[in-house]
Amino acid sequence: MNEAHAEDIKKHVRAYIGVFVALALLTVLTVFVSYLDFSRGGHITIALLIAVVKAGLVASYFMHLISEKKLIYGALILTVLLFAALMFLTLSSHMDQRGI
Amino acid sequence: MQIPYTSTARPDTGLYNAKLGVWLFLASEVMLFGALFSTYVLLRVGAAVWPHGADILNVPLATVNTMILIGSSVTMVMSWASLMMGKFGRFRLYMGVTILLGFMFLGIKSVEYGAKFEHHLYPGNSTFLAIYFALTGLHGLHVIGGMIVNAYLWVTGSRMWKSDPQRFTNRVEVAGLYWHFVDLVWIFLFPLLYLL
Numbered sequence: 001m002n003e004a005h006a007e008d009i010k011k012h013v014r015a016y017i018g019v020f021v022a023l024a025l026l027t028v029l030t031v032f033v034s035y036l037d038f039s040r041g042g043h044i045t046i047a048l049l050i051a052v053v054k055a056g057l058v059a060s061y062f063m064h065l066i067s068e069k070k071l072i073y074g075a076l077i078l079t080v081l082l083f084a085a086l087m088f089l090t091l092s093s094h095m096d097q098r099g100i
Numbered sequence: 101m102q103i104p105y106t107s108t109a110r111p112d113t114g115l116y117n118a119k120l121g122v123w124l125f126l127a128s129e130v131m132l133f134g135a136l137f138s139t140y141v142l143l144r145v146g147a148a149v150w151p152h153g154a155d156i157l158n159v160p161l162a163t164v165n166t167m168i169l170i171g172s173s174v175t176m177v178m179s180w181a182s183l184m185m186g187k188f189g190r191f192r193l194y195m196g197v198t199i200l201l202g203f204m205f206l207g208i209k210s211v212e213y214g215a216k217f218e219h220h221l222y223p224g225n226s227t228f229l230a231i232y233f234a235l236t237g238l239h240g241l242h243v244i245g246g247m248i249v250n251a252y253l254w255v256t257g258s259r260m261w262k263s264d265p266q267r268f269t270n271r272v273e274v275a276g277l278y279w280h281f282v283d284l285v286w287i288f289l290f291p292l293l294y295l296l
Binding site for chain 2: 012016017027028034043044047061062069070071091093094
């Protein structure tokens with residue numbers, strides 16, 4: 001490995017430590033918030049929001065999605081669309097049953 | 101037949117083959133867990149009453165387990181970064197810690213399961229427990245699978261470092277992609293099952 005490359009990796013390592021601290025703090029935050037007095041909808045929104053931020057950090061930095069090739073982005077966009085369709089179908093069947 | 105593009109990137113995709121392969125596998129994993137997550141949503145919105153996870157499950161233990169899994173993701177990525185810097189000894193250390201943290205996660209999970217069984221709480225008792233055991237059980241199997249791969253890379257698989265260091269580094273990277281995905285799934289399971 002050449003020196004410039006090794007320097008690059010060292011920068012990555014600093015980012016990994018930062019992400020770890022952020023993930024740990026967000027975990028504490030999500031547990032703390034769960035004890036506060038919000039409506040059920042409020043709790044679900046906040047917990048999912050924190051989970052999405054945490055997942056984004058893991059995917060972007062640990063899985064290097066922040067600087068990945070187009071082909072992988074393409075495959076993941078398709079995955080997100082199919083996942084959304086799966087959720088939509090499930091929820092629409094529920095709404096249909098209730099006549100909403 | 102030799103597998104092409106294990107060390108270097110394929111010119112048209114810009115990726116070495118294993119990386120694209122693992123990402124496609126992870127896409128299928130999203131749909132596997134997605135099916136169960138949508139089941140959870142359907143069961144929950146359709147239920148007359150839904151228990152608060154914290155009343156049945158052990159939140160402090162699960163919080164510790166979340167920290168353990170996040171920590172193992174860091175040590176996993178550090179094991180790859182060590183190889184990128186040519187430090188094989190560091191790789192052995194970080195990968196060893198990753199495997200150890202995997203054992204700790206499973207140990208705590210089994211304590212949790214044991215406590216449920218002691219109180220005669222089984223998957224058949226309620227819809228909540230059924231989806232709890234299904235989701236965490238499938239996740240636990242994924243942890244075990246990842247640990248087997250990591251253990252292989254830690255012991256016999258690491259011989260490749262001498263013969264083809266780039267290919268070995270790539271193997272550790274894709275094993276890491278899978279391990280981070282397992283962490284990512286837990287990031288959603290923890291609030292959904294324990295906190296909401």
